[in-house]
Amino acid sequence: MMKSLSAAGVFTLLAIACLTIMVGCVIVPGLPSVAAHLGVASAVGWLITLPSLGVVIFGPIAAKVIERYGLYRSLVLGLFSYGALGTVGAFLTHPALLFTDRFLLGGSTALVMSGGTGLLSSFFTGEQRLKMIARQGMSIELGGVIFLFFGGILASAGWRWPFSLYLVAWLFLLMLVIFVPRPDRTNERTTEGSGEAASPLMKPIYAAALFSMVCFFTAVIVLPMQLHSQGFSEAETGYFLAFISLMAVIAAWAMPRVVKVRGEFGTLYLAFLAYAAAHLLLAFATGPALLVVAGVLMGSGFGLSVPLVNHMVVEHSPVGLRGQHLAYLSMAIFLGQFLSSFMEFIPGNRPRIFLGAAALAVVVTALLWRWHAALPGEKQESEALP
Template sequence: MKKLSAVGSFTLLAIACLTIMVGCVIVPGLPSIAARLGVPDAASWLVTLPSLGVVLLGPLAARLIARAGLYRALLVGLFSYGLLGLAGSFLHGPGLVFTDRFLLGGATALVMAAGTGLLSSFFSGGQRLKMIALQGMSIELGGVLFLFVGGLLATLGWRWPFALYLFAWLFIAMLLLFVPQPPQEETINEAGKNSVPARSLRPVFVAALSSMVCFFTAVIVLPLHLHAQGFSEAETGYFLSFVSLVAVGAAWIMPRGVKRLGEYGTLYSAFAAYAIAHLLFATANSTLQLIAGAILMGCGFGLSVPLVNHMVVEHSPVNVRGKNLAGLSMAIFSGQFLSSFLALIPGSFSRIFTGAALIAVTAIFLLWVWQKRQKKIRVFS
């Protein structure tokens, strides 16, 4: 297997940051940005509409990956990501703005699926699990960095956060310079390893969708909740950056959790953390309680998202890995998109947080049922 240099690994890990950046860079300044773009009553859609783009354009992304290969598809995705991301700051009105955000989702699907597939093609076994964990850490470090910088840029002017999308073009140069194309023959020879029927990935997709519903409900609602409590836009950015920082640590210990608890046990822990975090947000009457919720929220993300990425990669033959990763992208961003509907629950913010906690508990139950079924199948097979 062809080796990837340290700089090449860093490049692919940095590219992974773009998946969370797509919505998060504008979150700290969301109210003012929405007003400037002419969509003041649909601010949450600016964050979640790219998710719909991933879901609906994901199959096209999978076809492009199959035809052009991981490397070329990633180049196309990065160029489109930078162009569409920056263009959003020069548009006005629901039609143009929402179309741009929707197409940006399609570019994100390409970046996410092709980037993860390319990274996994250079590693196997335990090393692959380690790299997927590092990818999860880099995603959250990107969240820390971009939320923090996005908050600072929002204080300079509402257009400035959009400039962060141009990092995608910097990553194009790094990709061409430091990441070789994986040999086609090695990709073919690895096909069939650790493969399982496609239906066995359904619980993984459900876990991914549920995780993102829980996480992005907090991302959408917390800025409004904190603003109502007197937090500034910069302080909101700091708070959300703290959540991402905790997720980095959780992603770091995720491989150890898998060794001790197994894949499903680790997912149970992640959703238990989500449930408690949302209940803390629902009843928060102090900053300390908010911080406790932030810690558990970060643990939920860091333990679940890198793990579902690893599970799809490990259980997919290479010849359909791009397709399955595109399916995972669709599941993850479906969760982001659905979170916008959860945020529409009438009443106080407490009801929304309680609803997200119920989703986390439901996810634990569904995963437990699937795990029991899989054990029965193994016993009788």
Template sequence: MTSHTSTPSALAAFTLLAIACLTIMVGCVIVPGLPRIAEELGIDHGVGLLVTLPALGVVLFGPIAGRLVDRFGLYNSLMAGLIAYGALGMAGAAIHGPWAVYTDRLCLGAATAVIMSSGTGLISALYTGSARLTMIARQGMSIELGGVVFLFIGGLLATIGWAWPFVLYLVAWIFAAMLFCFVPRLQHSPQERGDEGGRDAAVPQSLKIVFTAAVMSMLCFFTGIIVLPIALRELGLNEAQTGYFLSFISLIAVGAAAMMPRFVNRIGEHRTIAIAFACKRSVKSP
């Protein structure tokens, strides 16, 4: 099969951006109904692990996901990741007990790692120049919009029954069908990945700062996303109302992401990060 030479269709672009939403969906689907879902699954302690374990799975299995992409190609890896994502996500409603549930959530994170690496790789391979930069920017916006949509729908489904939010994971199978129909296959060429350069290079100090800021921001994010559903339930809000609240937060994030380039250009990267953490510090639990 020959490599791709023309610009992908609008449907192909939409498919790749829709797939990107799965990265945030993996944890947020069950967040609006988290307290009740934990009770039904037999999780007495460690409720927050239901949300954080998929993220841990992404970290642990990220290197393995990269090797799978090298071996089987971007397209095949993405297809396999989508199928596994839907199956593992839906299985969460059918199992019971901490160990079974935690194992399933960790494996779901592994499938997400495959989707993240191969999905982003496909965008980089199918697009070049300014088109690639545009798609990468849209990918970030799509992830935030996914939080708005899936938190909202997850809250509505949680009011019908505690297990209904898990049905949303099957949207990955719809995306797999779209991938098959609309996204062109690429000739796999692992030799282009360049294994010999930079493996032993020291990490620059500026990059260490970026890593530290990313870790701290993720700690703030997951702390809020776990504590808020419990606090809002104590205030008398149901699952749908919790979903509305959390999806509105994600909607604000979409607007902030759109304004961020201008904001950074005006005051600089370091001041922007400092202001962001100051805003997180000023927020108090209800």
């Protein structure tokens, strides 16, 4: 019999979801000064993207850990190591040690993301699960609002202070132990072989997740430098990035309703077209008005795509493969974050980077449409290009 989850337990698992986007973002508002003091000013993007690479490399290991020890114990391990590895980064001034720490932090994040989503989904089914995954997406971005806001304030107080936010993982660990019951063994060990075949939808879902994060984190990495060159302070940069996250919260809240009208893939098309429009505006924005509109569109792209791909993986995965597929999804999401750092190598100035990201979003929209049209037995109603 499936165990019930109290309101405090739901809040705990939604709060834990915040840690996935927080892993790189807490130091973003103070990125220039953090990189300078840590002696890595010439490799500033790696501070944000190395945890993402760690998720990609450690993703298969996380799947094995979940298979062997279950979702609950894997999440406990992930939360403890997340808080320790995240905080110690403030005191590692040798680049090799610092980058190793950020890389290992990605392994903890893989456990937190896969274990947290798997544990949350094990308590719900059907439409309730869709609503809960949408709330998880809202909580991820609401966490972005909160952590970027406080990250900007703490960066103004001192470059080391934003690293202290990683310790919130230990608070969430305590809440997990108190409020979340361990699920039934059959629901917890989701990666035990079931003999069921994976859905052909998995590949386009992973692709959508990967490129969504490339589009989103290109802006996250480039915007602090762009806004700094336009005279914005570190705190103001944090406020604007928090505004983008707030827009993503609203979009994630609306996502289930959009899916009912446009379908799953139709919603993904809207998300990538929103990314394209946002990057076009950022390429030419010189004042607050265009920045605000771009922020609304950027947040909408994230809020309509990332919670949806989480739900699609859960819904289209056999129970016996769900934990494995969630681990692969976390790899796709964070590989997208990591690959976003290479967008900086687009020749020319920063507006050309935004134009490149806009072009990428348009291409991905077309590819997803073609991919979905080629899938056998898939319903196409209400999922044409908008």
